[in-house]
Amino acid sequence: MNMATVEIDGIVKRFGTVEALRGVSLSVSRGELFGLIGPDGAGKSTLLRVLATLLPADGGKARVEGMDVEKEYRQIRPRVGYMPARFSLYPDLTVEENLQLFATVFHATVEENYALVREIYEHLLPFKKRRAAALSGGMKQKLALCCALIHAPSVLFLDEPTTGVDPVSREEFWRVLGALKRRGITILVSTPYMDEARLCDRVALVRAGRFLDTGTPTEIVERHGRMIWAARGHDMPALLADLRAHPFVESCFAFGDWHHATPSPGASLARLREAMEALGHREVEIRETPPCIEDCFIRFASCQA
Amino acid sequence: MDNAITTESLTKRFGTFTAVDRLTIEVKRGEIFGFLGANGAGKTTAMRVLCGLSKPTSGRAIVAGHDVAARPDSVKRRIGYMSQRFSLYGELKVWENIRLYAGIYGTPSARIKERSDALLRELDFEEGRDKLVRDLPPGWKQKLAFSVAIFHEPEIVFLDEPTGGVDPVTRRQFWELIYRTAGRGITVFVTTHYMDEAEYCDRVSIMVDGRIAALDSPRALKERLRVATVDDAFKMLARGDASPLYTNN
Numbered sequence: 001m002n003m004a005t006v007e008i009d010g011i012v013k014r015f016g017t018v019e020a021l022r023g024v025s026l027s028v029s030r031g032e033l034f035g036l037i038g039p040d041g042a043g044k045s046t047l048l049r050v051l052a053t054l055l056p057a058d059g060g061k062a063r064v065e066g067m068d069v070e071k072e073y074r075q076i077r078p079r080v081g082y083m084p085a086r087f088s089l090y091p092d093l094t095v096e097e098n099l100q101l102f103a104t105v106f107h108a109t110v111e112e113n114y115a116l117v118r119e120i121y122e123h124l125l126p127f128k129k130r131r132a133a134a135l136s137g138g139m140k141q142k143l144a145l146c147c148a149l150i151h152a153p154s155v156l157f158l159d160e161p162t163t164g165v166d167p168v169s170r171e172e173f174w175r176v177l178g179a180l181k182r183r184g185i186t187i188l189v190s191t192p193y194m195d196e197a198r199l200c201d202r203v204a205l206v207r208a209g210r211f212l213d214t215g216t217p218t219e220i221v222e223r224h225g226r227m228i229w230a231a232r233g234h235d236m237p238a239l240l241a242d243l244r245a246h247p248f249v250e251s252c253f254a255f256g257d258w259h260h261a262t263p264s265p266g267a268s269l270a271r272l273r274e275a276m277e278a279l280g281h282r283e284v285e286i287r288e289t290p291p292c293i294e295d296c297f298i299r300f301a302s303c304q305a
Numbered sequence: 306m307d308n309a310i311t312t313e314s315l316t317k318r319f320g321t322f323t324a325v326d327r328l329t330i331e332v333k334r335g336e337i338f339g340f341l342g343a344n345g346a347g348k349t350t351a352m353r354v355l356c357g358l359s360k361p362t363s364g365r366a367i368v369a370g371h372d373v374a375a376r377p378d379s380v381k382r383r384i385g386y387m388s389q390r391f392s393l394y395g396e397l398k399v400w401e402n403i404r405l406y407a408g409i410y411g412t413p414s415a416r417i418k419e420r421s422d423a424l425l426r427e428l429d430f431e432e433g434r435d436k437l438v439r440d441l442p443p444g445w446k447q448k449l450a451f452s453v454a455i456f457h458e459p460e461i462v463f464l465d466e467p468t469g470g471v472d473p474v475t476r477r478q479f480w481e482l483i484y485r486t487a488g489r490g491i492t493v494f495v496t497t498h499y500m501d502e503a504e505y506c507d508r509v510s511i512m513v514d515g516r517i518a519a520l521d522s523p524r525a526l527k528e529r530l531r532v533a534t535v536d537d538a539f540k541m542l543a544r545g546d547a548s549p550l551y552t553n554n
Contacts, residue, residue, distance in 0.1 A: 040443040040470035042472075137345070163470060164469055165498065253477050254477050255501060257534065
């Protein structure tokens with residue numbers, strides 16, 4: 001039987017009157033790198049905590065490595081590594097003491113599993129005698145990942161490991177995740193950075209306790225995206241306002257050095273450019289471009305608002 | 306003389322470690338200035354010095370017309386500050402948070418009342434007046450925190466990663482708020498790890514190991530490095546694949 005590593009069926013979780021998870025279902029295969037993509041407050045952390053057996057759900061079922069998260073949590077725990085969104089190592093212990101501690105708690109040793117963490121831990125070696133509290137943000141993140149890995153789990157739950165991390169370190173972090181995946185480790189990772197979706201095998205777009213959609217990044221874009229008109233000119237804020245006001249444009253958002261406009265049915269790109277030039281915009285460029293995950297997310301959000 | 310911020314060889318050392326190394330920049334009044342850099346490059350330390358929270362080891366910084374070392378309190382009164390980590394008091398209502406911060410900055414009571422009504426109208430948030438801040442959606446908290454940071458009409462507002470974790474639509478609305486603020490003449494000094502947001506700035510600096518490696522408009526920066534995005538430029542400079550484009554001395 002082909003059993004999924006993580007199987008979630010209709011998970012519901014409430015905090016008082018707030019419904020953090022409104023019945024989410026998902027199946028993650030062995031060795032998959034799966035992304036939960038969504039903003040703060042979407043329910044990503046709650047789901048990861050349920051899967052890490054740290055929080056009982058109010059409804060639905062979840063299995064990790066074939067075991068029930070509520071009834072068999074003891075057997076699950078040694079198999080999973082969990083990295084919470086908030087720094088949760090021991091601030092007064094040094095880097096190497098933290099790593100030792102996490103290994104010992106799981107009856108493992110740093111030596112036997114060092115190969116798993118070597119690539120990441122090498123960055124920390126110069127600071128191994130430093131108290132964890134005194135590490136920079138990026139270093140804390142690396143240490144937390146080492147601590148989640150040191151007992152050689154088969155599944156990793158990583159809650160926003162790249163939040164607040166600069167683009168270079170983020171890229172490095174994802175390279176490490178790729179290497180762990182190649183070792184056969186199943187990874188469920190949450191992130192508010194929509195551009196990281198393309199680095200995952202499959203993703204779920206999460207918003208307000210629900211999955212908007214699940215699939216490969218390409219599938220999601222094909223299912224929900226509409227061609228975008230990317231526009232730029234000499235005065236970007238004014239161009240944004242004028243594009244929004246034009247009947248050819250359904251909606252328009254700033255997107256880095258371009259604005260992304262969703263054209264209305266029957267709109268003409270050439271005529272839109274002329275209209276913008278007539279309004280005094282210079283150096284106007286408009287071109288058709290395929291949407292990305294962030295465009296899709298914005299579309300979902302505006303449709304449901 | 307129309308600079309919001311002028312620094313000359315501003316340096317901050319901790320023991321033998323130089324966190325900020327001879328920072329020399331000028332930020333113009335009403336400008337949106339993106340202060341970029343890798344984690345640990347010295348951004349937070351530099352920002353703390355500019356806000357008058359930490360004394361420079363050497364060099365000089367004039368912020369909102371005052372020397373940060375000699376007159377830190379005058380600087381603090383003339384600036385606003387917002388970060389993703391510290392913003393508002395969750396156990397207080399929306400109006401209580403506004404009142405508290407405005408009071409701290411010495412705004413007279415009658416003026417607080419009048420201005421907070423106007424603010425909530427402008428944000429289209431009049432019905433949220435009596436809500437506890439902890440019950441607000443993250444996007445609202447962010448907008449409110451920003452509005453509170455500029456409530457006392459500072460000359461400069463410092464934003465430390467203001468949009469982390471916010472959904473894509475709110476993130477963009479937030480930047481429209483920033484544009485409006487800059488349009489009113491308030492200088493915006495902002496750090497972010499979202500490189501698409503760097504493109505919205507008038508000018509950006511990229512800090513590498515305590516020094517400014519580049520300072521330019523996003524367009525000029527991309528042209529000089531022959532790359533398509535500020536993200537590419539950032540990565541080249543932070544990895545040391547391109548030599549610094551900006552030298553202080």
